[in-house]
Amino acid sequence: MVGNRKQIDFKMVWPSGTNHLIYSQWIPARLGTVSELINKLRTLCAIDNLLPPGSTLVLAVSGGLDSMVLLHLVQRLREEYSWRVVVAHYNHQLRGSESDLDAEFVKAAALTMGLPFFTEAGDVRSFAKANSLSVEMAARELRHQFLAKTAKNQQSDRIVLAHHANDQAELFWIRMLRGTWGAGLSGMRSCSPSPADKTIHLIRPLLHFSRQELVLFAQETNVSCREDSSNQDLSYQRNRIRHCVLPILQEASKRPVPEITLGFMQLLAEQQSFLEHQAEVWQTERHPDFVTLHPALQRQLMHDALIQHGLKPSTDLIQHLLHHPDVAIRVTADIFVHRTADGDLVCREPSENALPYDQSTQTLALESQTAQAIFGDFQLTIRRSSSGPDKFTDHPAWFDARTLPNDLLLRHWQPGDKFHKIGMEKPTKLQDVFVNAKIPFATRRKLVLVAQRDGPIVWVESVGVGSPYKVTLNTIEFLEWEWRKVVRNPEPE
Template sequence: MEELMKRVLQTAGEHRLWQPGDTVIVALSGGPDSTALLHVLYRIAAEQRLTLVAAHVNHGFRVEESEVEAQLVQRYCEQLGVPCEIARLNVPAYMEETKLNAQLAARELRYAYLEQVAQRYNASRIALGHHADDQAETVLMRLIRGTGTGGLAGIMIKRQEKNVELIRPLLRINKSDILSYCQEHELPYSTDSSNLQRYYFRNVVRLDILPFLENYNPQLTESLNRLSELAGADDDFMEQQTADLFGRLVRQVPGGFRVQRGALLKLHVALQRRLIKLILNYLALEMESASFDRVESVRYAAMDDKNTIWRTDLGDGIRFIREYDTLQWLNGQPLSGGDYEYPIVKETQRVVVAEAGVEFIVDFINPDHEAAGAKPHHLTEVWFDPDEIRFPLIIRNRRPGDRMAVLGLNGTKKVQDMFVDDKVPATQRELMPILCDAEGRLLWIPGIRRSSYALPRSAGAAVLRVRKITRAE
């Protein structure tokens, strides 16, 4: 068996690029890479129990040249006896509609078409002709533009895309070996004239930058491919670690996610960055939203020991908010749900305050009650002299100018000041429940303070008990 085929089979087995019985769509441009790919897969199809379908895309750029390529592809597939699907797409019109550049617009339409063909044939794989030289160019382009270790991984040898898997059986094969294979087997292929135009950055890298650098390292392509292998394995491991941390440390809140500052800062800086990036990607669904500058702005805000309140616009509709030791990433509308009020009459036993995610249990404790003589837990419950309470009570969020006659203090204190003193995050202040009486007097802010009004007369006396219970998120 020829060396190139051995290497393809070795790669396929190592990465499980296909399974016996699979239908594989081969993206056939008509160039030497995809032509060789189809030929190799055709030769091993019977042994590997593969069903092949070729798919060719005419992008509508090089009108006459593209038609010649389509005819060449059609004849080649007929010669092999492989079904061939051909699409003629109007990429220039799509560019005008979406404002994308030529390469991105062509890529979007091409992949969409390949997925349609895969669905039509119930195919589980789409085979692409990327090779080792493409990988070297990609890694070098990302180095020049700036990238992290994930970017150094370059092109993935397989990747799930919707309901199909994109596979690249030639990714470890050099271009020169592919051309030799085509020559040896007299395979018909075309040469895309646009590959010589330096308008595209990739072409500049291929035609000018790589050849220049190879003067200093003749094995540069191999070195860049080795770097992508190492970086890819490291990146995969780190992604697994980050996904595990996300499940353990990140909590979902309305409109976004929350992390405790201490939990983030305990992580190694590499995991801090990846966790922040993962949160941003979940919110924006675009890798561009997790740029290095955006990630670092969040890290610096979390590390700052002097400024405990941060609000940063990260773009794409994402806001980062640090309030003391709580970090939040929010997408869309603020958490506040507006004003709310819930009345409590003497017969009320339970009140659910959905806006604050809590509920209140109201009951009377007589002197013979098992809880009589105990002391309330000031964070979650409060006791009143029932004879001094004016019904109906009201549970509401704060209003401008709210003040309370705080137990143990002379005079009154602003609710706003109490929130600041107790480090209540600003995003939660508008939702915090406050218990008032029928005359508007503030009786209790759960977890913060109670008023000096309607204190129980003595230990063991009858009391009105109000308890706060946090509802499950």
């Protein structure tokens, strides 16, 4: 969340209002000493191997209390674990000079500790408008792009975030009020892929620390931070949960609400893991009959089937499929699905010409050493070089640069499209390529392809490079092709 910050030097100075009341109510039964909190982090890192010795860690530091405490905790253990620590700060430029002061504050802290510091600023409001996003979501997206880029440049696969137990509890209630179920209620994981780059891990070593423990550490060790005034803004749902809902629940409970919530989330995660395993077993054995299965397992199977078909599962849709076998239901403007008595999900695929095709296009110019294009939620980065990688992979893709013109087109599947897939003798209908690759019908028209203007298709998302453009032993100029889908997640990280 974004708002005005003021610098705070401990003793902690809380804004007026309910914030102090909430965190004083959420004090654990016993707060450890500073050394005990450091040992707690040491133990958690050893158990989960979250932060292996010798790792390069990119710390996301906003300047607020949570991230500044994380910075100081990691700094205290840095030499012991031989970590190389890099401090990264994204300036959202939403609060004028206040945003700049945040960046300067974090930079000063990093330099005082002798740590490398990287920062970047972005026009969040323009990005939000161009991509039809809320300002909060646009800020999250740009921030993760910056953090992932910094991690890659520093040869790191770990971005360390300061989410803690109270954040986890708030997220649970936010998702509960949305009607989320299953895996969605298990909360943030201590290790998860970055939405900007799946090869980079988001590490959350403080998920088992309460906010009050972080406050205690800051008070006892004189950590300075900057407090964001928007944390009091009740127009944000998270703040309404924090300041209005959870205090009422706390009044009715003898135990800290975050502690209770986290315990419940752990139980849900274990049950969800069991259901997912049972679903895998049933799909292999197909016994007993679907109609005799426990309703919870039936729901899981329908959930998994929808995901496999590229469709978004919802409680109402799954309930319909369970209670109305062989009755089709429209799930998108052009897709109907129904469940058979045997538990299979059938997706009705209209004929090729029954639906409109997406005619949108985007020019891609290759004249320079690097090129970049944004096409809807698809982002493509291209680099030209005189040497290829030691090992070729599907992602990023590699081309023989001399086989490509400088002017290409990003577009979607169109009627009559043909594609010369690697390993095939000649071009075939792209529809047949999709069928053979078992690409769900619901996703085929959303895939991005790159083609010459009024000419052959060069590359197809989820399929690969066209045979005429592949790297061979005679290739002397290479084109690296890196792409990603922008994740539209309503929950900020």
